[in-house]
Amino acid sequence: MLEIKNLVTSYGLIKALKGISLTAKSGEITCILGPNGAGKTTLMFTVAGILKPDQGTIEHNGENITGLSAPNILKTGLALVPENRLVFPTMTVRDNLDAGAFLRPSSDKKSVEEDIEKMFTQFPVLKQRSSQTAGTLSGGEQQMLAIARALMSRPKLLLMDEPSVGLAPKIVDEIFEIIQNLKDQDLSILLVEQNAAKALKIADHFYLLDQGNVAFSGSPAEVESDDILKKAYLGSDAA
Numbered sequence: 211m212l213e214i215k216n217l218v219t220s221y222g223l224i225k226a227l228k229g230i231s232l233t234a235k236s237g238e239i240t241c242i243l244g245p246n247g248a249g250k251t252t253l254m255f256t257v258a259g260i261l262k263p264d265q266g267t268i269e270h271n272g273e274n275i276t277g278l279s280a281p282n283i284l285k286t287g288l289a290l291v292p293e294n295r296l297v298f299p300t301m302t303v304r305d306n307l308d309a310g311a312f313l314r315p316s317s318d319k320k321s322v323e324e325d326i327e328k329m330f331t332q333f334p335v336l337k338q339r340s341s342q343t344a345g346t347l348s349g350g351e352q353q354m355l356a357i358a359r360a361l362m363s364r365p366k367l368l369l370m371d372e373p374s375v376g377l378a379p380k381i382v383d384e385i386f387e388i389i390q391n392l393k394d395q396d397l398s399i400l401l402v403e404q405n406a407a408k409a410l411k412i413a414d415h416f417y418l419l420d421q422g423n424v425a426f427s428g429s430p431a432e433v434e435s436d437d438i439l440k441k442a443y444l445g446s447d448a449a
């Protein structure tokens with residue numbers, strides 16, 4: 211379980227997170243919604259250790275990880291799938307997967323190879339493209355590679371920042387199916403999404419961020435049963 215209390219993160223004088231508290235329960239998909247500039251990526255970067263918070267605490271499975279470096283946070287079982295994939299474009303697909311295991315000890319070499327094969331089974335298109343450079347993959351394939359690369363660290367919780375952004379509708383459906391499958395494999399997921407309608411279909415719980423604060427939190431069922439919320443979250447056609 212991830213437990214965040216009163217998190218404040220700034221860029222110089224700009225406070226991007228103004229006291230965020232939230233919980234992502236184990237084995238669940240917790241979704242973070244919110245307009246541009248709400249602080250979603252800042253939240254993911256702070257949890258992943260890329261940004262240091264000014265205040266607040268972050269606990270992962272009871273361990274206080276506040277202020278730890280990104281590699282040390284990864285070691286606690288928390289891996290980030292960044293916005294816009296950020297695969298290593300000039301490296302092959304296989305080498306990208308290998309890079310995802312960079313913190314595993316060299317004695318783990320055999321099990322890293324086995325995990326790469328597992329990724330190829332789970333994402334067959336990556337096997338077909340294993341010796342191709344990642345920059346030549348389509349957007350959807352790069353997203354699959356970014357997810358598989360994060361899985362190579364054997365995380366317990368996956369931080370996913372807008373995995374559907376910029377992808378064709380059919381591919382978006384595939385990505386959401388993959389996220390649901392990951393949950394079924396017992397992974398916990400903190401998912402940032404602009405696509406509220408799709409995200410709420412797979413989420414167990416959601417938080418709405420607005421200008422660095424939690425504006426609302428609830429379950430997808432609450433949105434479904436309330437016409438005003440439904441209109442607000444799922445658009446004017448939904449109610």
Ligand code: ATP
Pocket residue numbers: 221224225226244245246247248249250251252253
């Ligand atoms: P989007 O959906 O557009 O990615 P977001 O919800 O992820 O938005 P953030 O990127 O976390 O929002 O930005 C939160 C606030 O912090 C915004 O006001 C943004 O302008 C500001 N901000 C983000 N990155 C920086 C930066 N590197 N330097 C200064 N301000 C920043």
